[in-house]
């Protein structure tokens with residue numbers, strides 16, 4: 111395996127697996143670094159380095175084997191990316207860069223960064239970890255004064271899929287909520303009345319040229335993405351353009367390299383054109399669950415783009431080939447009403463047109479665990495939605511009401 115033709119990914123889950131598949135289609139060899147052997151990505155990569163993400167010998171091993179390295183999740187040590195980019199005699203191309211990853215690891219830094227970009231966020235206040243109880247009380251008072259309730263208290267670090275978040279209905283509940291989070295660094299965010307949630311993928315190559323995918327409309331259930339619709343007339347064109355402009359602006363401000371996903375809230379605003387305005391929620395410095403539809407519905411998927419950037423190649427503006435609905439398959443669908451574990455019967459839906467089933471090869475179907483997804487494509491958006499609704503009912507998927515309503 112020549113180093114010039116080998117790319118590496120930190121993390122061995124489903125995002126790593128799709129990256130590996132895209133890289134392999136380009137004729138590249140692949141290495142996965144993951145502490146657990148044989149996960150979704152490790153099972154199909156040419157090689158796996160089984161080691162902790164903070165193991166400096168593993169970093170050196172990656173640098174020795176790979177000309178370029180990416181990550182499939184934002185909680186790898188930013189120092190690993192910094193070291194890989196700067197500290198080897200034979201430089202490794204690293205995308206995304208350590209600074210962008212470090213910002214997205216910390217909600218407080220992330221929100222401050224969005225404000226520096228001139229982009230609105232939900233009103234928020236910081237609660238910084240402190241051993242001093244008087245100091246904590248001062249922060250609680252200030253935060254309660256700065257944010258209107260109801261609000262959400264989120265851990266600054268390591269939260270995902272709605273984990274590490276507590277609803278706080280009044281100032282009186284705030285101290286207990288922070289205690290529940292162990293008085294770790296946290297952010298208190300005003301709970302906005304969301305009319306819609308959207309996300310945008312942007313990819314930027316090593317020369318700073320960026321491309322965007324169409325706007326994705328997301329629906330969450332229990333804090334986890336349930337479904338994504340793309341190519342539907344659900345977002346006013348001016349708002350979609352504004353979201354794509356904001357995504358490009360964020361990528362440029364980060365001097366970003368690779369695929370980046372920005373999540374936005376759409377909230378009512380009588381003064382805004384079309385009666386809605388955008389609020390930035392968060393960013394993921396990697397391909398994103400809401401972009402999985404791009405595998406089956408675009409001429410370049412988010413993972414193809416990441417592989418191209420790693421190979422040092424340029425990016426075309428991606429084209430949506432058909433309207434698409436992506437349904438997440440959580441482990442819950444593996445549990446029957448009788449409380450017994452059994453894999454869903456895919457045979458019926460596999461015979462329906464436009465249905466693209468993806469399973470990640472995970473053995474342990476826990477409730478809330480992402481086991482796979484289905485992308486439905488059809489020439490007409492209404493047909494994709496009707497088919498997706500039919501599948502969701504057939505499999506008993508939760509959180510799909512908005513698909514049934516309109517279907």
Ligand SMILES: Nc1ncnc2c1ncn2[C@@H]1O[C@H](COP(=O)(O)OP(=O)(O)O)[C@@H](O)[C@H]1O
Pocket residue numbers: 232262269270271272273299300301302303304307330333373391392
């Ligand atoms: N300020 C808010 N107002 C209203 N809903 C919110 C707010 N923050 C988060 N949510 C809801 O919770 C979901 C998960 O929150 P998010 O901050 O994106 O964290 P995660 O990292 O878990 O995705 C969002 O997609 C949205 O549905």
Ligand SMILES: [Mg+2]
Pocket residue numbers: 373392
């Ligand atoms: Mg989110």
